[in-house]
Amino acid sequence: METLSITRRLDVKGFNCPIPIVKTAIQMKQMASGEMLEVLATDPGSVPDFNAWSKTTGNALVEQTLEGGIYRFILKKR
Amino acid sequence: MPSQVIVLGGGVGGTIAANLVSKELGAAAKVTLIDPVGMHVYQPGFLYVALGQANGRWLAQDERRLLRDEVQLVIDRAVKIDPENRSIELARGGSIGYDYLVLATGARLAREEIPGLVEGAHDFYSLEGAIRLREALRTFPGGRIVMGVAGIPYKCPPAPVEFVFMLEEFLRKRGIREKSAITLASPLNRAFTIEATSKLVQPILEERGIELGTFFNVEAVMPDKKVVTSIEGEELPYDLLVLVPPHRGAQVIEDSGLGDERGWVPVSRATLQHEKFDTIFAIGDATNLPISKSGSTAHFEAPVVASQIAARIRGTAAKENYGGRVMCFLETGHHQATTIRFDYQHPPVSPQPSLQWHVAKWAFNRLYWQTVPQGRVA
Numbered sequence: 001m002e003t004l005s006i007t008r009r010l011d012v013k014g015f016n017c018p019i020p021i022v023k024t025a026i027q028m029k030q031m032a033s034g035e036m037l038e039v040l041a042t043d044p045g046s047v048p049d050f051n052a053w054s055k056t057t058g059n060a061l062v063e064q065t066l067e068g069g070i071y072r073f074i075l076k077k078r
Numbered sequence: 079m080p081s082q083v084i085v086l087g088g089g090v091g092g093t094i095a096a097n098l099v100s101k102e103l104g105a106a107a108k109v110t111l112i113d114p115v116g117m118h119v120y121q122p123g124f125l126y127v128a129l130g131q132a133n134g135r136w137l138a139q140d141e142r143r144l145l146r147d148e149v150q151l152v153i154d155r156a157v158k159i160d161p162e163n164r165s166i167e168l169a170r171g172g173s174i175g176y177d178y179l180v181l182a183t184g185a186r187l188a189r190e191e192i193p194g195l196v197e198g199a200h201d202f203y204s205l206e207g208a209i210r211l212r213e214a215l216r217t218f219p220g221g222r223i224v225m226g227v228a229g230i231p232y233k234c235p236p237a238p239v240e241f242v243f244m245l246e247e248f249l250r251k252r253g254i255r256e257k258s259a260i261t262l263a264s265p266l267n268r269a270f271t272i273e274a275t276s277k278l279v280q281p282i283l284e285e286r287g288i289e290l291g292t293f294f295n296v297e298a299v300m301p302d303k304k305v306v307t308s309i310e311g312e313e314l315p316y317d318l319l320v321l322v323p324p325h326r327g328a329q330v331i332e333d334s335g336l337g338d339e340r341g342w343v344p345v346s347r348a349t350l351q352h353e354k355f356d357t358i359f360a361i362g363d364a365t366n367l368p369i370s371k372s373g374s375t376a377h378f379e380a381p382v383v384a385s386q387i388a389a390r391i392r393g394t395a396a397k398e399n400y401g402g403r404v405m406c407f408l409e410t411g412h413h414q415a416t417t418i419r420f421d422y423q424h425p426p427v428s429p430q431p432s433l434q435w436h437v438a439k440w441a442f443n444r445l446y447w448q449t450v451p452q453g454r455v456a
Contacts (some may be wrong), residue, residue, distance in 0.1 A: 014368060015368050016271075016368045016369075017266065017271045017272075018230060018265045018266045018271050019230060019231070019368065021265065021266060021293075022230050022265050022295055025293070025295050025309045025310060026295070026309055029297075029309045045273065049266065049267070052267040052293075053267065053293055056267060056292060056293050056310075057293060057310050057311075
């Protein structure tokens with residue numbers, strides 16, 4: 001399972017756009033190719049933002065879920 | 079014995095709070111405002127200075143003139159706050175005690191955090207920066223101008239968009255628009271954080287030939303190559319670079335352990351009371367609230383803090399909570415502007431840009447000194 005290989009976690013719950021994306025970009029910069037990052041967010045705007053960011057930067061958005069008002073994104077560094 | 083209320087910082091939030099606490103409590107409180115400079119600066123004016131639409135003199139007034147006579151003004155810098163003993167150490171020596179403390183210490187520019195920024199980039203986040211940029215623009219021969227963001231959160235979120243619109247008009251008036259390219263490098267995939275506002279301004283950017291660079295979070299500036307790089311791995315060449323510098327909370331907040339890792343003060347979103355210390359409140363740019371860092375936020379928060387403190391001193395229930403209200407103008411150039419209004423319960427709305435909002439913004443600029451610091455407009 002891919003989720004087992006998550007090596008980094010980022011909690012941006014309570015933050016609004018653009019902080020989740022910017023913090024994610026900074027975190028991903030420090031990661032090696034193939035590493036996985038889990039991001040937890042509460043801003044509904046983060047859904048289109050993470051999808052667009054993934055497409056633009058080529059870092060794969062391998063999973064996105066919503067549970068109890070918390071969005072969970074799994075990103076894989078290209 | 080009157081209660082001692084200390085306000086740190088003579089910006090918009092601190093000045094309104096000091097005046098309102100004094101007005102509401104009269105002799106029941108001794109209000110002291112401590113500010114390192116004693117000059118109140120109208121920061122929204124920096125943008126107009128940079129583009130040659132206003133001079134610097136209009137932007138500053140003696141803080142004493144804006145305070146009620148009953149409020150004591152101390153020109154000094156707070157270097158350390160001891161929340162357990164409710165005492166503030168001052169740079170000139172000595173310390174001052176408080177019953178209630180208001181942190182209106184604003185944001186600090188941390189230009190040194192981005193390599194090459196000091197040498198290679200302009201900004202309009204200080205009066206000196208705005209004047210330096212004005213001089214660079216006055217003699218700019220034409221070429222590529224890049225406007226980018228080098229850290230979030232930052233003061234006045236609409237400012238980069240306003241700048242490129244006003245710059246486009248400026249270059250046209252100087253007759254060098256055809257020889258110039260303007261790029262707005264945004265941290266997101268749109269021009270502005272708020273989607274509704276983005277939808278309104280993006281067609282105008284396109285119509286005016288202003289390029290939009292997306293997901294560009296500034297990492298470094300290379301002045302020798304005239305290139306700015308992003309965390310995402312992109313490079314943008316420039317002839318003139320304008321960046322919003324990184325912001326942090328005030329040094330005294332960091333040195334006193336009263337803030338988060340960037341020095342922003344953690345407060346209750348409703349009462350603006352410090353999360354750990356119930357005799358400390360914070361206003362405006364100083365807080366960690368995920369809303370705009372802007373004069374308007376401080377303006378709407380200050381009466382809440384004044385009311386919260388007055389109620390505690392009187393031993394009554396506080397009348398007011400902060401509902402997250404923010405209202406910003408956004409100049410779109412060519413004598414047009416729009417606004418952005420929202421609060422915790424209502425998503426942002428922006429009307430179509432019009433002359434009416436541009437006039438309203440200028441009226442606000444003119445009336446500011448006679449109305450806002452005194453707490454006369456809510």
